[in-house]
Amino acid sequence: MIGSYRIAKDGASVSTLGWTMAVLVAAGVCTAAAATSNDRLVEERFFEDRERGWHWYELMPVEEEESEEAVETEQATEQPQPESGEPAGPAPMSAEWIRQELPRLRDRAIDSPTERNVQAYFYAQRIMMDKAQVFSNMAQRVTTSDPLLDENLRLPFASAARAATLASAAEAKTGIVEELSEKAGLWVFFDETCEFCRQQLQPINRFAERHSMEMRIISRQGRQIAGVNRRVRVLPDTGQFENLGIDFTPAVMLVVPPEGFYIVSQGFIDYASLVDRLVGAAGHYGLIEKDKYLAARPTERGVIDASRLDNTETVDWSDSDSWVPFIQREITRVYGIGPTPNGGMR
Template identity: 30%
Template sequence: MTVVIGDLSIFIMCLAMRNHCLISLCLLVPLWASAADDSNNYYGQREEGWFWYKDPKANKLVQAKSAQLPEAEEPKPFTVKWLKDNMDKTREAAIDNPTNADGSPSREMVAYMYLQRVVLDKSQNFANAAEQVVQTDPLLDENNRIPFGSAARAAFMRDLDNGKDQALAAVAQKAGLWFFFDSKCKFCVAQQNVVARFAKEYGFAVRNISLDQKPLSGMAAWLPDRGQSQLLKLRLTPTIVLVQPPNNFYVISQGLSSEETIGRKIMLVASTQKILPDNFIKDNHPFDKGILANKDLQSEKLNALKKDPNAWVKYLQESLGQSYQ
């Protein structure tokens, strides 16, 4: 075969170029595959967004902690936790299958009845222990606050009534009563008689005020309403208002009320508004004795005691002891 020198040169150059292209392509294939892998990883995890970074150390730490977590222990049989987990299931099984084919109680029924016996016996044991604690600890025995026995309770109530009478007489030295009425009011006559007896017993001064500018039948002393009812926003008659000079007004009752109700409401106002001295207030609130106050239950000291039952029991004993003083 005859080859021209010029053609041979061109042939050699083409062969060299083809080899170069093949080498370049071989070099690019791994890079393309790597890029493809990276691209697939991103699109497969695109929910992580553009700005993310996985710390391999953090992943290993999470895996290590997961491996170290202990398995939850099963509660011991017949504990409260165990009963909560099993009582309903056992009862439902007994309801669905109460008897066997021969009519005898099923094992599910027997199991439930025994569980019920466990619950009742635990309740009895708890009640016995609670009674023992209460009977041996004067701070927990309610009989030390308010006597339960007939004779002791009768004496307690007599003292309470005497203290109330003294307190109302003390209030009468500092405040009086306004009695608002309407001449057409059916209950106002009856209320006037109650107010008159109450005022005489405890020494209250009374001012009778007519809303319709007319007196009640047989009423000797009265005054027309000069805007007091509007100032106090009264809506009903009869109405009784406790007045403490110079400008303190407390609506005691609206509508027909008994002497006992009037006295109780006056005592309530006198206590909350500090009309009575502290010794009267304390003597007339015996049911507050031995009661934990809000300040005791919201004290900052409790933050340091919450993990130690012995510590917070001691704190409660000290607080209750002070409440009896």
């Protein structure tokens, strides 16, 4: 038993030794093969690059990371640049250029008032003023040569012609009031405690003297009022104040039977303003013809209501050559005039 054990143990030792020797031999063979392979690779590389000679001490180039400055420079170079001939900003001395530069030049001249800075600001301002003068001259030329743009067509500038036009308008207003007298009357709301009600009597009396329109004074207290023109009847308040919403006195209302009640004024009003407001109310509520109304108010002739343009034709609003003729036709329509065959105006 003991001998067997020793033999087995010695056998195991021998076996172990054999395996160890085998591993070492294999490793040596692999090492030798690897060394041979490396030597052969070096030899091949030497013969491939033999013209450079021996270069054991040559330093191989190291790839460095690009610096941030180089990357930014490259990116800036790659950004598209404006083509030659295209301005990077507004044209020099243009209105846009002046609008941008003049405040900057002014601030610079204020903060650093050197001769050069102040001179630069005033030269830029000079250009701006001269451009405005050139525009003004052309604007005057255009508006005076085009009757549709000339305000002289609406109301003459010359003193004599202007006076004649205004006199004619005053006559037209009188005619409108007389026309209203046939279908309407005036109610004047009066309160004895009102400071301005008694002062309102003078314009009311003057209106009664010049026009035939029926007039009534509605008195809150219901008593007779001294100094009233005998054509004007004074009536007590029987609910008119409350029903018609009269909160302030004196007040004047245009009454058109059976159901037309139009406030003309609340507060004191003089004679001329009373007549003018009556004309305005008549025109606004359609109580008179439009031609008569425009004759009484010449400054409203040719006024275009942009919200009511008769845009039944195709107009390119991005092209002034398309929409300017359209506006011209609209102005001639509201003026009641038009072009003649020879190109003039009727």
